[in-house]
Amino acid sequence: MATLPAVRGTHDLLPEAAAKHNHVVATARGLGQAYGYGEIATPIFEQTEVFKRTLGDTSDVVTKEMYTFEDKGGDSVTLRPEGTAAVARAFIAGKMNDQLPLKFFYHGPMFRYERPQKGRQRQFHQIGIELFGVSDPVGDVEVIALGAQVLEKLGVRDWCTLELNTLGDTESRDAYRAALVAYFEGHLDKLSADSKERLHRNPLRILDSKNEGDRSIIEDAPRFDEHLTPAAQDFFGAVKAGLDDLGIAYTRNERLVRGLDYYCHTAFEFTTDRLGSQSAVLAGGRYDGLIGQMGGPETPGVGWAAGIERLTMLAEQWPEPPRPVTFIPLGEAADKALRKIAFGLRGQGIAIDMGYSGNLKRRMVRANKANARLAVIVGDNELAENQATLRDMDSGEQQTVPLADLALHLKD
RNA sequence: GUGCCCUUAGCUCAGUCGGUUAGAGCGCCUGGUUGUGGUCCAGGAGGUCGCCGGUUCGAACCCGGUAGGGCACCCCA
Numbered sequence: 001m002a003t004l005p006a007v008r009g010t011h012d013l014l015p016e017a018a019a020k021h022n023h024v025v026a027t028a029r030g031l032g033q034a035y036g037y038g039e040i041a042t043p044i045f046e047q048t049e050v051f052k053r054t055l056g057d058t059s060d061v062v063t064k065e066m067y068t069f070e071d072k073g074g075d076s077v078t079l080r081p082e083g084t085a086a087v088a089r090a091f092i093a094g095k096m097n098d099q100l101p102l103k104f105f106y107h108g109p110m111f112r113y114e115r116p117q118k119g120r121q122r123q124f125h126q127i128g129i130e131l132f133g134v135s136d137p138v139g140d141v142e143v144i145a146l147g148a149q150v151l152e153k154l155g156v157r158d159w160c161t162l163e164l165n166t167l168g169d170t171e172s173r174d175a176y177r178a179a180l181v182a183y184f185e186g187h188l189d190k191l192s193a194d195s196k197e198r199l200h201r202n203p204l205r206i207l208d209s210k211n212e213g214d215r216s217i218i219e220d221a222p223r224f225d226e227h228l229t230p231a232a233q234d235f236f237g238a239v240k241a242g243l244d245d246l247g248i249a250y251t252r253n254e255r256l257v258r259g260l261d262y263y264c265h266t267a268f269e270f271t272t273d274r275l276g277s278q279s280a281v282l283a284g285g286r287y288d289g290l291i292g293q294m295g296g297p298e299t300p301g302v303g304w305a306a307g308i309e310r311l312t313m314l315a316e317q318w319p320e321p322p323r324p325v326t327f328i329p330l331g332e333a334a335d336k337a338l339r340k341i342a343f344g345l346r347g348q349g350i351a352i353d354m355g356y357s358g359n360l361k362r363r364m365v366r367a368n369k370a371n372a373r374l375a376v377i378v379g380d381n382e383l384a385e386n387q388a389t390l391r392d393m394d395s396g397e398q399q400t401v402p403l404a405d406l407a408l409h410l411k412d
Numbered sequence: 413g414u415g416c417c418c419u420u421a422g423c424u425c426a427g428u429c430g431g432u433u434a435g436a437g438c439g440c441c442u443g444g445u446u447g448u449g450g451u452c453c454a455g456g457a458g459g460u461c462g463c464c465g466g467u468u469c470g471a472a473c474c475c476g477g478u479a480g481g482g483c484a485c486c487c488c489a
Contacts, residue, residue, distance in 0.1 A: 008480075064413075065487080082489085110489080115413080118482070119489080126489060194486075210485075269489095276482095280489055307489030330447065364449035372449095379447060393449075 009114070009122025020312045021125060023319060025107045028127040028150045028306075032105035035146050037129050040104040042086040048076040053294055054085040055260065065112040079111035083128045083305055084287070085294070091132055092296035100133025100299065107308070119278035119310045128284075128305035132291070135300040137235050140266040140286055141242030143302050147282050148248050150306070151270060156314040160270040160281055162249065164240070165256040167204075167264050167285070168224065168232040176227035177203050187217045204257040224254060235265050262289030266302065275310055282306035324351035325410050326367035326393075330360060330379035338378055341406060350410055367393060374410065378403070 006012060013021060029039060048068050067079035080086050083106050096102055107127040114120060129146060131139050144162070151157040167173060180203045184191060191199070192211040199206065207218055228236070243250055256267050267285040275281070284304025292298040327342055329335035342352040353370040355363055360377070367375045377389040388406055391398045401409055 005480080112488080114487075116481080117484095120487095124489070128489090277484065278489080283489065305489060310489060328448085360447045361445080361449075364447095366449085368449040375449080377448075381447085389447090391448075396449090398448090 007122070009116040011121060011123075017312070019321065020315070020318060021308050024154060024308050024311050024315075025127060027153050028107065028129075029105055031146060031150050031153060032103075032129060035103065035142065037103040037105040037131075037146075040087060040090065040106050041108065042080075042083075042090050042106065044109065045077045045079050046086055046089065048078040050085050050089050050294075051078055051081060054088070054262070054290060055081075065114055067111045067113055081112045082110055083108070083126055084130060084290070084301075084303060087128075087130050088132075088291050088294055088296070088301070091299075092291060092294060097133075097297045097299060101139075102132045104130045104132075106130075117276075117278070119275045119307070119313060121309065125308040126305045127308060127311075128303060130301060130303035132299055132301050134302070135288065137238035137242060137266075139300075139302050140239045141246070143284065143304060144239075144243065144266075144268055145246055145248060147270065147284070147304050147306070151282060151311075154311055154315050155317045156272075156281070156311060159272045159274050159314055161251060161272070163253040163256050163269045163271055164243075164250040165253050165267045166224070166228065166232065166236040166239075167258060167267055168228045169235075169264055170289075172224075172228045172232045173204075173264070176222070176224050179222040179227060180204070180206070183221050184217070190217055207255045207257050218255075232265065239266055258285055260287075262287045262293050264288050268304075270306075272314060274314060278310060280307075281310055281314065321371070322351055323371050323373040324353040325374045325376060326363070326370055326372040327352055327354040328360065328363040328367065328375055328377045329354075330377070331383075334378040334380070334383050337383060337403070338376070341403070345407060345410060348407075350407075376406065376410075 032039070048066075051066060066081055068076060069078075071077050087104055087106060091097075091102065105127070106129075107125065109123050109125050111123050113122060116122060127150075129143065131143055148157065148162065151160055168176065181199060184195070184199055184203065184206060188196065188199075190213055191206075192209065192214050195206045195209050195211065195214050198209075206214065207221070209215070209218065225233075240250075250268070253269075256269060258267050263285050265286040265288075269279075269283040270281045271279040272281050273279065282304055283306070284302070286300070286302040288298075288300040290301055325345075327338045329338045338354065342354055346352050353367065353372055355366050358366070360379075364375065372393050375391040375393055377391060378387075382388050382400070382403075386403045387400050388403050389398055390401055390409055
């Protein structure tokens with residue numbers, strides 16, 4: 001019988017890795033709660049239209065990376081490639097626009113049919129937050145601050161740089177886009193094929209091309225700052241001032257762009273050089289046009305998402321797993337007695353490790369592997385006197401205690 | 413989707429002018445301790461050398477294909 005491997009680009013989360021994932025999620029959820037972000041869980045798949053409408057028909061994600069299929073009813077559905085569109089859809093479907101502002105935290109698997117690499121799987125997991133209904137730059141600052149503190153708490157902040165940019169408002173962006181197209185059309189012959197392709201689809205994207213030839217042309221390209229309206233400049237200034245107030249350092253990256261139309265004003269990424277070519281750790285921005293574009297009421301939004309796998313690879317410090325108490329019965333009568341006691345203690349949330357077979361030596365080995373803090377040994381000797389031998393696994397010291405008092409000795 | 417590299421025991425890896433029974437460390441099992449782990453000592457199990465095919469008297473080693481992994485591009489968390 002042939003073995004059945006996991007699908008390419010997917011991985012099993014074994015207990016140790018799952019614990020790390022859970023810690024990342026719990027950290028983000030906890031900080032999110034401190035900021036008033038409530039957890040939302042949307043379906044793992046949506047009607048394909050949800051992502052087509054938000055990501056645009058021409059983006060790479062939609063054209064070649066989505067897991068799209070027809071269900072048995074003939075509807076086209078898609079495994080979600082990202083979280084924002086789904087949360088926005090839930091917001092619209094739930095008619096929550098009279099409860100603004102709304103703050104959501106989410107986490108879960110996302111799916112993209114990409115070529116797997118380090119820090120990039122076909123099923124990967126994200127944490128993310130969305131803030132709906134706040135058009136003021138204080139919203140941008142809050143969202144970034146929350147992201148920074150999540151990274152801080154996970155102990156990865158030191159490896160990350162906050163890159164910040166503005167995409168301005170619609171007026172600024174239209175003006176800039178026109179200026180860019182005009183400029184690049186004057187250098188068409190020297191542009192890479194990829195960038196020529198981007199020229200009419202996403203001229204802003206040319207700015208972050210890694211192509212050497214493009215780079216030199218980009219050097220002299222018009223600057224976004226020259227096309228920002230006063231209002232857009234004020235907005236960006238307020239975001240920067242807010243970050244300064246909180247002592248959150250950033251570097252301006254004028255090439256940090258978003259291709260999609262609904263993005264505006266703030267774009268930011270916490271990046272690292274420790275994950276190879278996958279530099280983005282936590283990325284987000286403002287998307288005031290998104291909800292309207294999806295058919296909902298015009299509602300401003302700002303948020304971010306971060307890859308749990310990437311965070312897990314970056315983090316070096318993890319919480320110590322709790323140490324159990326190992327129960328070691330010798331003989332059937334003792335096994336029966338200890339199982340009953342374990343039943344009660346486990347019900348109180350005390351971690352009891354108890355094997356299913358083996359002599360004392362084997363069971364001590366087991367206790368050691370479980371990193372037990374205590375071993376409770378009960379054999380015929382102890383049982384006859386209703387006592388237990390308590391062994392401190394660190395010091396090796398042993399004492400005899402009445403079975404009735406066991407619970408007291410096992411607390412903490 | 414494009415290019416380059418890699419794939420030997422559960423894990424991390426040695427092993428080429430192609431030549432008898434393919435090695436190490438860690439892990440695992442047994443014993444030294446008939447009721448005591450983590451250290452130490454002794455012994456042991458475990459590999460169709462990713463898979464398929466080819467060249468050859470003979471292939472872990474050479475060639476082709478394929479799958480998986482890695483890196484860069486693309487894109488993105």
